[in-house]
Amino acid sequence: MASLRKKGKYYYARFYDSNRTPQRKEVALRITRKSAARKELNRLEEKWERGEYDPWREGAPKEHLNAVEAVEGFLDDKQGTVEDNTHDTYEQQLEAWVEETPPGLMLQDVMEEHLRPYLFQADTSRATKRKRYRHLRLFFNWAEKQDHLDYSPLSAIDQPKKQEKKPEYLTPSQVDTLLSTIDEHAEKTEDAVGRSPDVQWIKDAIRIAVSTGLRRGELFNLRWSDVDLESRMLFVRNREGDNDGEEFTSKSGHEKAVPIRGDAEKVLNRRVDEGKRERTTYVLTNRSDETIEPNTLTQRFKFFVREADLDNQERLSVHSLRDTAATWLAMEGVQPRLIQEILGHSIGSGTEKYMHAHPALMGQAL
Numbered sequence: 400m401a402s403l404r405k406k407g408k409y410y411y412a413r414f415y416d417s418n419r420t421p422q423r424k425e426v427a428l429r430i431t432r433k434s435a436a437r438k439e440l441n442r443l444e445e446k447w448e449r450g451e452y453d454p455w456r457e458g459a460p461k462e463h464l465n466a467v468e469a470v471e472g473f474l475d476d477k478q479g480t481v482e483d484n485t486h487d488t489y490e491q492q493l494e495a496w497v498e499e500t501p502p503g504l505m506l507q508d509v510m511e512e513h514l515r516p517y518l519f520q521a522d523t524s525r526a527t528k529r530k531r532y533r534h535l536r537l538f539f540n541w542a543e544k545q546d547h548l549d550y551s552p553l554s555a556i557d558q559p560k561k562q563e564k565k566p567e568y569l570t571p572s573q574v575d576t577l578l579s580t581i582d583e584h585a586e587k588t589e590d591a592v593g594r595s596p597d598v599q600w601i602k603d604a605i606r607i608a609v610s611t612g613l614r615r616g617e618l619f620n621l622r623w624s625d626v627d628l629e630s631r632m633l634f635v636r637n638r639e640g641d642n643d644g645e646e647f648t649s650k651s652g653h654e655k656a657v658p659i660r661g662d663a664e665k666v667l668n669r670r671v672d673e674g675k676r677e678r679t680t681y682v683l684t685n686r687s688d689e690t691i692e693p694n695t696l697t698q699r700f701k702f703f704v705r706e707a708d709l710d711n712q713e714r715l716s717v718h719s720l721r722d723t724a725a726t727w728l729a730m731e732g733v734q735p736r737l738i739q740e741i742l743g744h745s746i747g748s749g750t751e752k753y754m755h756a757h758p759a760l761m762g763q764a765l
Contacts, residue, residue, distance in 0.1 A: 401444050403436055410436035412443055414454045424454045430545070435476045464547055466497050469506045473541050480646055482616060484694050492534040506542060509552045518556065528559040566722035567714045573707075574609060574723070578602055580707040597686045601699050603666045604683055605720060610663035612724035612742050615717050619693045620647040621682045623675075626667060631659045635743070655743045 401414045404425065410433065412426045426443070430436040446452035464472065470493045477486055496517045504513065518531050532553075539551035569577070581602055585595045604618055613621070617635050625634045635655045637648045649655075659667060670682065679688045697717050704712045721742070728738050 401440060401447070403433070403440055405433075412436075412440050412454070414447070416455075419455055426454050430476065432476045432478065432480060434478075435472070438475075464506050466500050466504045466506055466509060469542055469547055470494065470497055470538065472545070472547075473538050476541065476545075481648075482693065484692075489534060489537070492531060493538055496531070496535065506547055507549075511552055511555045514553060514556060518559070525559055525561070529561060532556075532558050566726060567711060567716070567719045568723040568726040569609070569709070569715070569719060571727075573709055574605070576709065577703060577707045578605065581703050584703065584706060600683055600685050600691060601696065601703070603670070604696055605700070606662035606666050607683075608717075608720035609723045609727070610661040611657050611659070612721050612728075613657065614650060614721060615693050615696060616647070617649060619681070619683055619691060619696070620645075622680050623682055624680075626659070626682060628659065628664070628667060628671065631664065633657050633659055649743065651743050653743060655740065657741055 401412055404411045404413050410428045410430050412428055414424045414426070415422060416424075428436050428439050430439060443452060443454070447454065473493070474486070474490055477489060481489075496514075499517050500509070500513050514535065518528055518535070520528075535553055536551075536558075539548065539553050542548040543551055581598050585598045588596050590596055607613065608618060611633070613635070620638075621633065621635070625636060627633070633656070635649055635657065637652070637654055639646050667682070670676070675682070675684065675688070681690050684690055700717050700720075701715075704715050709715065725738055725742055728741070729735075
């Protein structure tokens with residue numbers, strides 16, 4: 400008989416046979432998701448019963464997968480451990496690569512020639528090439544950890560260089576115009592039951608973002624337990640899934656403390672006064688106290704930016720709110736090192752691009 404056991408973030412298969420010494424044998428599966436570990440355990444049990452596998456003599460046998468099967472395994476392992484929109488991106492990027500590989504290509508046989516045409520496709524922007532590279536790197540790193548590969552074929556290819564560009568940000572007057580446009584839209588629009596559309600959460604998200612520099616994922620995973628209004632600090636924390644919410648890991652993988660300032664403090668205090676802290680786990684919820692999909696902000700933000708007819712509307716995105724926060728901090732003369740800490744940048748180069756707003760600070764940048 401066999402069972403699963405979790406140690407740290409990985410699962411192990413535990414086999415038992417009263418006629419063996421020792422009677423119990425654990426085998427590392429190198430799998431973090433329970434459903435995937437259960438599937439692998441069933442596979443090993445079947446091989447054990449057929450006499451094709453002896454856990455007392457060997458570790459988990461290497462499973463020879465073709466590229467399609469490996470991608471399916473990766474997506475299954477990541478399901479539930481990342482946001483749905485992130486998982487959708489994984490699926491889109493990796494399936495696009497698989498479509499360009501020879502049918503039935505075994506993962507162990509993937510070579511540089513099977514990667515370059517996809518990575519460096521003609522008429523593809525440098526940003527897209529870098530995005531494809533990142534997702535292939537995630538996939539092949541996973542395959543190595545799962546022992547499906549001896550080494551990554553991507554290691555022979557250098558990552559496409561990043562094309563530096565100035566951040567797109569909003570001026571204070573543009574933010575005021577955007578918020579006014581949202582109010583005007585709500586006043587002249589009704590939903591199916593005659594109510595004005597729920598736009599307060601969108602306005603609050605914008606005001607918090609430009610005051611704190613939080614990323615979209617950090618905004619919508621912010622809980623009231625992460626907010627300390629007395630000390631005027633909020634905390635971005637990594638979490639495993641629990642009864643109060645889903646698993647969350649920041650983009651950098653690091654936790655950080657962010658000062659609550661300006662409009663963010665006003666928004667949070669108002670939401671506390673409205674009783675949100677007592678009724679909800681998450682800070683940003685709609686008027687029915689329901690959580691909001693991050694993609695909804697992406698879509699609505701772009702809609703309202705165009706409605707407001709801002710000069711740089713086509714270049715603005717939700718990420719521009721983070722750029723706005725950093726640029727405003729630079730304009731106020733905040734030191735580059737502090738901006739770096741607030742944004743959660745691991746290196747100074749990620750912060751230097753905001754110093755254009757205060758040229759005198761460039762010499763102090765890391």
